[in-house]
Amino acid sequence: MTELPQGFTVHVGNVGIKDESNDILIIHCAGGATSAGVFTQNRFAGPSVDISRRHIASKKTDAVVIVSKNANVATGESGHSDAQELADLVATAVDAQSSDVIVGSTGVIGVPYPMDKIRDYMNRVSAPFLDRSAEAAATAIMTTDTHPKVATSLIGQASIVGIAKGVGMIEPDMATMIAVITTDAALDPDRMDQMFRDVVAQTFNALSVDTDTSTSDMAVILTSGQAGAVDEAQFEAALQDVCLDLTRQLAADGEGAETLIVVDVTSARDNEQARKVAKAIVNSPLVKTAVHGRDPNWGRVAMAVGKTNEPDIDQSRVTIAFGGQEVYPALATNNTLADLETYLASEEVHISVDLDIADGHFTAYGCDLTDGYVRINADYTT
Numbered sequence: 001m002t003e004l005p006q007g008f009t010v011h012v013g014n015v016g017i018k019d020e021s022n023d024i025l026i027i028h029c030a031g032g033a034t035s036a037g038v039f040t041q042n043r044f045a046g047p048s049v050d051i052s053r054r055h056i057a058s059k060k061t062d063a064v065v066i067v068s069k070n071a072n073v074a075t076g077e078s079g080h081s082d083a084q085e086l087a088d089l090v091a092t093a094v095d096a097q098s099s100d101v102i103v104g105s106t107g108v109i110g111v112p113y114p115m116d117k118i119r120d121y122m123n124r125v126s127a128p129f130l131d132r133s134a135e136a137a138a139t140a141i142m143t144t145d146t147h148p149k150v151a152t153s154l155i156g157q158a159s160i161v162g163i164a165k166g167v168g169m170i171e172p173d174m175a176t177m178i179a180v181i182t183t184d185a186a187l188d189p190d191r192m193d194q195m196f197r198d199v200v201a202q203t204f205n206a207l208s209v210d211t212d213t214s215t216s217d218m219a220v221i222l223t224s225g226q227a228g229a230v231d232e233a234q235f236e237a238a239l240q241d242v243c244l245d246l247t248r249q250l251a252a253d254g255e256g257a258e259t260l261i262v263v264d265v266t267s268a269r270d271n272e273q274a275r276k277v278a279k280a281i282v283n284s285p286l287v288k289t290a291v292h293g294r295d296p297n298w299g300r301v302a303m304a305v306g307k308t309n310e311p312d313i314d315q316s317r318v319t320i321a322f323g324g325q326e327v328y329p330a331l332a333t334n335n336t337l338a339d340l341e342t343y344l345a346s347e348e349v350h351i352s353v354d355l356d357i358a359d360g361h362f363t364a365y366g367c368d369l370t371d372g373y374v375r376i377n378a379d380y381t382t
Contacts, residue, residue, distance in 0.1 A: 002134040002150050005159045005184035007031070007224025009129035012140040016117040017069045017107070022140040024118075025066045027180060028094050028127055033222035035061035035102070036193035038200055040217035046073035047083035048105040052218060055087070055099050059189040061222055062096035064180055066104035067118075068141045068165075073109040073215040082113045089122035104178050106165065106216050107143055138163035141178060146253055151245035153238035158185035158227035160238055164246040166214070179204060179219040179246060185235055186225035195236045196221045203243035206275075207365045208283050209254040247365050252347075257367035259291050260348040268360030269312055275362040277313075280304045281351060282366035291349050292368035296340035298327040301351060317356035323349065 004010060009028050017023040037056045039049045048067075055061070065086060072079050087101040138148035142165050149164045166177025181196075196219075204219055221239075252260040263282045268274035281287055286300040301320050305313065320328040323343045325336065343349070 002152055002161060003132040004134055004137070004161050004182050005224060006226040007033070007184055008132065008182050008222075009127075010131045010133060010137045011125060011129040012131070012136050013121065013125070015067075015121040016114060017067065022136075023068045024121070025064075025068070025137050025140040026090060026093070026125070026129070027064045027137060027182065027222075028129055029062060029222060029224050030128065031224070032060050032062050032100065033224050034187065034189045034192065035059055035220060035222045036189070036196045037102070037218060037220035038197060040214055042215045042217070044074060044215045046071055046105055046216050047075070047080040048072065048103040048216060049218060050080070051083055051087060052102045052104070052220075055102055056220065058099065059193070060100055061102050061220075062100040063090050063094045064102040064104065064220065064222070065090045066106070066141045066178060066180075067113065069107035069143055070105060070111055070113060071107045071109050071216050072105045072111070072113050075110065075112045079112060082115050085115065086113065086118060089119065093122060093125045094127040102220055104141075104216070104218055106141065106178055109215060134161050134163055137180075138165070141165045149246055149249040149253070151242045151249070153242050155185060155230045155234050155238045156227075158183060158230050158235070160185070160242050162242045162246050164250060166250055177204070177214065177217060177250060179243075181219070181221040181239070181242065183221070183223045184225065184227035185223055185230040186228050187223055187230075187232075187235065191232065192221065192223065195232070195239060199236065199240050199243050203240065203247045206278075206363060207247050207251055208279060209251065209257075209367060251365040251367050254367035254373070257373070258370055259344075259346070259368040261288070261291055261366045261368060262348065262350045263364045263366070264350065264352040264361070265355065265363075266352070266361045267354045267356050267358065268362070269310075269355075269357045270360040271362055272360070273310055274355075274360040275364070276308050276310070277305055277353060277355070278362045278364035280308050281353065282364040285369055287351075288366070288369035291344055292370050294341050294344040296322060296327065296337050296344060298322065301353065302328060305353060312357055313355055319354040319356070321352045324352070
């Protein structure tokens, strides 16, 4: 079992949204945690996002509550009232202020919370909690995930433990899916906020499963500070490792996915151009289906590069490779194509593109597109 860092405890349970498994998570930090977060920019953002944006502005958080399988999005004023009441109920349970509670919610859109069930359940919950299991926390927030997602790292006496969920409706815009990162390293609040945003830009914001930005996306970090000060550079590197690990787990577990796709774009004009090209490739349905079909159709990658319509991209200077095997401009032979078909059957496929312009670079993470994705989403509410 992976334990959360010093100062954090967990409560999980079933309020009746899921048939049997746990559907509510509370992470509590007695004495309060320093916090930072980023949230979806979707214009249909749910009440949980609105409330959490306001509450995290103080950079102090006592508890995070996440409801799974019900997004409580597009539920009108009553939905906002229900989300606020959930924060109030959790605050009472952990003896905190409602403004120090972060609310997350994930699942079906347009369905109100079952408030009678939530009230009845929460009236029987009170801190202190005894559990510290990261796996229990990660399992409680799953929707169509096939397994819980946990990642850890150590910096001296301090630890970082992250959990995340999300396998569909993922194309980030300031955040993606739901992730909670906990640590006991003592950090300056403003510096932690900036580090987290920088890391999110290279990890969670580099992930795309299906180009759809969720209405409930959030990624937050909380520290109890109980392990004392750490070297900031080492902490940021460890935070990057944890968030990248979670990003890769999320991409590999995309709805119906069988293959993790990693796209490296180098020698771009700048990092933003590299990001644009990498996302165009990893989001292309034609590229995703080619990988799924074990078809080394590099022409689809060339198409995706070209459709970005970046004026300084010159096709005569571009190099494309699958798994380190150059396919353009050195056109593949029949033997090479056979080798690439074998390579594309791997659990992880790397596509690299060198634009030969300057030194911009970006790596994007995604997955193949399968009939499993269609079935899951065709039947999601039925």
